Amino acid sequence: MNKQKTYGAIAILLLPGLLLYTIAFIYPAIQTVYQSFFDWNGIFNVPLTFDGMNNYKEMLDNPNFYRSLKNVGLFIVASFVLILPIALSLALIVTSRMRGKRFFKVAFFIPSILPLTSVGLMWQFLLKSDGLVNKLLEMFGLGGLTHDWLGEPALAIYTVVIVNAWIYCGQNMIIFASGLVAIPDDIYEAASLDGANGYHKLMHITLPLMKEIFKVFAVLAVTQSIRVFGQIYVITGGGPNGATDVPTTLLYNEAFKFNNFGVGNSIGTFMIVAALVVTVVMNFLTSSRSRTKKKGVQA
Amino acid sequence: MIKLKRTPLYVFSILAAVIFLYPLLYSFFASLKDNVEIYNNSVFSLPDIWRWNNYKMALVDANISRAILNSFIYAIPGTFLCLVLSLMVAFVLSRYKLRMNGFLYNYFAIGLMIPVFSLMIPISKVVGALHLFNSYPLMIVLYGVFEMPLAIFLITGYMKGISKELDESAIIDGCGPIRMLFRIIAPLTMPAVSTAGILSFFDIYNDLVWNVILVSDQNMNNISMALMSFVGQQGSSQLGPTFAGIMLTIVPTIVVYLLFQERVEKGLSAGAVKE
Numbered sequence: 001m002n003k004q005k006t007y008g009a010i011a012i013l014l015l016p017g018l019l020l021y022t023i024a025f026i027y028p029a030i031q032t033v034y035q036s037f038f039d040w041n042g043i044f045n046v047p048l049t050f051d052g053m054n055n056y057k058e059m060l061d062n063p064n065f066y067r068s069l070k071n072v073g074l075f076i077v078a079s080f081v082l083i084l085p086i087a088l089s090l091a092l093i094v095t096s097r098m099r100g101k102r103f104f105k106v107a108f109f110i111p112s113i114l115p116l117t118s119v120g121l122m123w124q125f126l127l128k129s130d131g132l133v134n135k136l137l138e139m140f141g142l143g144g145l146t147h148d149w150l151g152e153p154a155l156a157i158y159t160v161v162i163v164n165a166w167i168y169c170g171q172n173m174i175i176f177a178s179g180l181v182a183i184p185d186d187i188y189e190a191a192s193l194d195g196a197n198g199y200h201k202l203m204h205i206t207l208p209l210m211k212e213i214f215k216v217f218a219v220l221a222v223t224q225s226i227r228v229f230g231q232i233y234v235i236t237g238g239g240p241n242g243a244t245d246v247p248t249t250l251l252y253n254e255a256f257k258f259n260n261f262g263v264g265n266s267i268g269t270f271m272i273v274a275a276l277v278v279t280v281v282m283n284f285l286t287s288s289r290s291r292t293k294k295k296g297v298q299a
Numbered sequence: 300m301i302k303l304k305r306t307p308l309y310v311f312s313i314l315a316a317v318i319f320l321y322p323l324l325y326s327f328f329a330s331l332k333d334n335v336e337i338y339n340n341s342v343f344s345l346p347d348i349w350r351w352n353n354y355k356m357a358l359v360d361a362n363i364s365r366a367i368l369n370s371f372i373y374a375i376p377g378t379f380l381c382l383v384l385s386l387m388v389a390f391v392l393s394r395y396k397l398r399m400n401g402f403l404y405n406y407f408a409i410g411l412m413i414p415v416f417s418l419m420i421p422i423s424k425v426v427g428a429l430h431l432f433n434s435y436p437l438m439i440v441l442y443g444v445f446e447m448p449l450a451i452f453l454i455t456g457y458m459k460g461i462s463k464e465l466d467e468s469a470i471i472d473g474c475g476p477i478r479m480l481f482r483i484i485a486p487l488t489m490p491a492v493s494t495a496g497i498l499s500f501f502d503i504y505n506d507l508v509w510n511v512i513l514v515s516d517q518n519m520n521n522i523s524m525a526l527m528s529f530v531g532q533q534g535s536s537q538l539g540p541t542f543a544g545i546m547l548t549i550v551p552t553i554v555v556y557l558l559f560q561e562r563v564e565k566g567l568s569a570g571a572v573k574e
Contacts, residue, residue, distance in 0.1 A: 009476035014391045017384035017447060018403075024422070024444040025410050031421035044427040056496040086315075093312050098305075100312075107316040110323070113556050113563060114506040117523035118548045122326050125538065133326055137414055170319070180416060204488070226354050227414040231506045234527070268417035279412045292307050297404050 029272060036265035042255070055266035065159030067266070070243045071157050072225050075246075078161045079221030087169045091176035092206075105177075109170035116167070123163045124150065150236055153243035160244055164231050172217065179205065179213030215286035222278055226271065247271050323549075330354070330542035337538050348450060348537060357529070357544035365518060366525030373438055373521060374503040380443035381499050382492055383438075385450035388487075390480045392451070393458035394466060401472065404455070410448030416508060423512045433516040441509060446499035457491030458484065497559060497566040522548040 009184040036055055038048035059065050094105040111119060126132040127149040134146040149159040161263065191201050228250040232238060238253060241286055245253070255264030329337050330353055331346040340347075340509050358364045388407070392400055422441070431437045461484060469479045485492070507523040514520065520528065556563045 006476060010395060010397070012477065013387040013480065014403075017388040017451075019382065020444050021407065021410065022445055024441055025413075025415075025418070025448075026406075026416040026420040028425070029387050029409075029413055032417055035421060035424075040424075044424065089311070090315060093308065093315075094424075096308070098308060098312070104312050104316055107320050109320055109564065110553070110556070112567065113501065113552050114549050115552060116524055117505070117507055117526055118545045121526055122322065125535070125541070126322055126325070132322070132339060132342055139342070140508065166319070166322075171567050175566060176468070223412075227416060228484050229416050229521075233507065234523075235314070248414070251416065251419065253425075254506070256423075261420050264420050268420060271417040272413050274416075275414055276409075287311050 001186040004274060032265050032268040032272065036262065036269040038262055038265075040261040042259045042261050049064070051262055055103065057260040058260075058263050059266045059270070062255045062263075063192075064242045064245055064250060065247075067242065068247050068250045070230070074161050075225035075228055076222055078165055079217075079225065082162070082165045083169055083172055083221075084217065085166070087172035088176050089170060090173040091180055093176050094173065105173075108173055111167050112169070112171035114167075116230040117234050119167060120163075120231055124235050125165075126207050127159060127163075150219050151240055156236055156240060159263070160231055160235055163235065164228070175217065176213060176238060179210045219279070219282045219286060222282055223275065226275055226278065231270045302394070302567050318375065326542050326545055330539060330546045331399065333539050334535075334537065353539040353543040356537075356540040357547055359528035361485065361519070361525055361540070361544050362517070363522070363525055363544050363547045364531070365519050366522045367545045367548065369519055369525075370521040370551075372435060372444055373506070375501050376439045377442035377503045378500045380439060381446040381450050382496055384443065385418065385447050386485055387481065387491065388447075388451050388483050389454040390476075390484060392455045394463070394476075394484070407448050407451045409451060410445075411499070413547070415445055419512060426513055428527050432516055433519055438513060438519075441513075442503045442506065444498075446495075446502055446529060448465070450495035450499060451493045454491045458488055461487050493559075493562055494566045496561050500555070501563075501566075506550065 033262050035048060037051060037053070039051040039055070040048045041044070060279055088118045090108045092103075094101050094108065127133075129146075129151070133149065136145060149156055150156050184273045187205055187209075190202055191205060196204070227248065228246050232246050232249045235254070236244040238249040247270065251267040251271070254260040254267065266289075324340065328346060330450075331349045332340075332352060332353070336344070336347060354384075388403075392404055397403075421495060426432060426437065465483060465487075466479065469483055469573065474482070504521075505523065506521060510519075510521045510524045517528070526544055528529070530541055535543070
C-alpha cells in the first residue's frame with residue numbers, strides 16, 4: 001500500500017463526519033456567538049441588524065436571567081444533597097449479596113430510561129391539586145401538607161428538582177455501582193479480620209476508593225444541570241410566572257415565543273461560554289486534587 | 300463488600316422500589332379508568348372495568364401509533380448514520396499517527412461540552428432559509444451528528460485498545476484502510492459500538508426540542524410532540540386516554556431495556572461519563 005493511497009483513504013474516512021459535524025454543530029455554535037451582537041425578528045428574509053452589546057445588556061437587566069441561574073444552582077445543590085446520598089445507598093444495595101437485588105436494580109433504574117416527556121407529563125398530573133400526591137397525603141392524615149405543587153411560584157422549582165432526582169437517581173446508582181464492584185473483596189475481608197465493622201469499612205475503604213467516581217459525579221452534576229431543559233419545558237414550561245425558568249427555557253421562550261432572537265443568542269452564548277469554562281475548571285480541579293493526597297472524599 | 304443488616308436493608312429497598320415504581324403502576328391503572336374513577340375512588344383501587352378503549356383513543360385520536368413509528372424513523376437511521384461516521388473518524392483517530400489527530404480529537408470533544416440547546420436559533424434560521432422544515436432526511440442527519448461526539452469518544456477509546464499488530468498483518472496481506480476498518484476493526488469494536496448505539500437510540504427516540512422547533516407537520520411528530528399536543532388539546536378532560544398515551548410511549552423503551560439490560564446500563568453510565 002503506498003502512502004498516497006493511504007492518505008486518500010484517510011480523507012474518505014475522515015471527511016464525511018468532519019464536514020457534517022462542522023456544518024451542523026460547530027458552525028451553528030459560532031453563529032450563536034456572532035448573532036448575539038445582532039437583532040433579528042425571526043423572519044427568514046429579514047436581515048440581521050447590528051446591535052452592539054444591547055442583547056447582553058437586555059439579558060443582564062432581566063431579573064428572570066438571575067432567577068434562571070439560581071434555579072440551575074438549585075439543581076446542582078440537589079445533585080449533592082439529594083441524588084448523591086440516595087444513589088450511593090441504592091448502589092450499595094444492588095452490589096450487596098442480598099436476594100432480589102436484580103429486581104431492585106431494574107426497579108431503581110427504570111425511571112431514568114423512560115422518555116423525559118412521558119415521565120414529565122405523568123408527574124404533571126400526579127402533582128396537580130387533585131392528583132395522586134395530594135390524595136396520598138390526605139390518606140395518611142397529612143392533609144395540611146397538600147399544595148398545588150407546580151402552581152405555587154415559591155414551591156414549583158423545588159418540586160421539579162425533586163422530580164428530577166426521582167428520574168436520575170437510577171442512572172447515578174449505576175455509575176456508583178460500577179465504582180463499587182471495582183473494589184476488590186479481599187480489602188474488606190482483611191478489614192473484617194482486623195475487626196472493622198460495616199460503618200468503618202464504608203468510611204475508610206469504600207468512600208476513599210470511590211474518589212474517582214465522585215469526581216466524575218461532581219463534574220456531571222454541574223455540567224448536566226446547565227443543560228436541564230425537558231424537565232422544565234414539559235412539567236412547568238418555566239412557569240408559574242417564570243419561577244422555574246432555567247437558561248435553556250429562557251432562551252427558547254425569548255426566541256420562539258417573543259421573537260427576541262438576539263437576546264436568545266446572547267443567552268446561548270452565555271451557555272456555551274459557561275459550559276466550556278465549567279468543564280475546563282472542574283476537570284482541572286478534580287485532576288489537581290488527585291495529585292495532592294488528601295484524606296477522605298470531597299465530592 | 301460491606302455486610303448490611305438484613306431487615307432494615309429490605310425495608311429500605313422495598314420502600315425505594317415503591318417510590319420508583321408506584322407512580323408508574325398508578326399511571327398504568329389510571330390509564331384504564333375514566334375520570335370519575337380517577338377522581339373519586341381510592342388511589343389504590345383497580346379499574347372497575349378495564350377500559351382498553353382508552354388505549355384505542357390514544358393510538359388513534361392522538362396518533363401515538365404514528366408518533367412511535369416516527370420516533371423509530373428518526374432514531375434507527377439517525378443512530379446508524381452516527382455509528383458509521385463515528386467509526387470512520389474513530390478509526391483515523393486511533394489507528395494513524397497524524398499530526399492533526401490531537402487537534403481533531405479536541406475539535407470533536409468540544410461537542411461534548413457545548414449544550415446543543417445553545418444551537419437552537421442558528422439551526423432553525425438556516426433550516427428555515429433553506430425551506431427544510433418538516434424533512435425526515437434533515438432531522439435524521441441532525442440527530443446523527445448531535446450524537447457523534449459521544450460515539451467518537453467511546454469508540455476511539457475502545458479502538459485504541461485493539462492490538463496494532465492486526466493492522467500490520469492486514470496491510471501485508473494487501474488490505475486497504477477502508478476494508479481493514481469494516482472487515483477487521485469494526486467487528487472487534489462491537490462492545491463500544493453497541494454501547495454508543497443504544498445511547499444515541501435512546502437520545503433520539505426521546506428527543507423533544509428539535510421536533511418542537513423544526514417540525515410543524517403533525518404527521519411527523521415524534522412521541523414527545525404527539526403527547527404534548529394530545530395533552531394540550533384535552534388537558535384534564537379525559538385523564539384515562541392521556542395516561543394511556545404516556546404508557547404507550549414508555550413501552551418501547553422498557554422493551555429495549557429488558558432486551559439489552561447490561562448494554563443499556565453500561566451505555567447510560569458511560570454516556571454520563573461523557574464530560
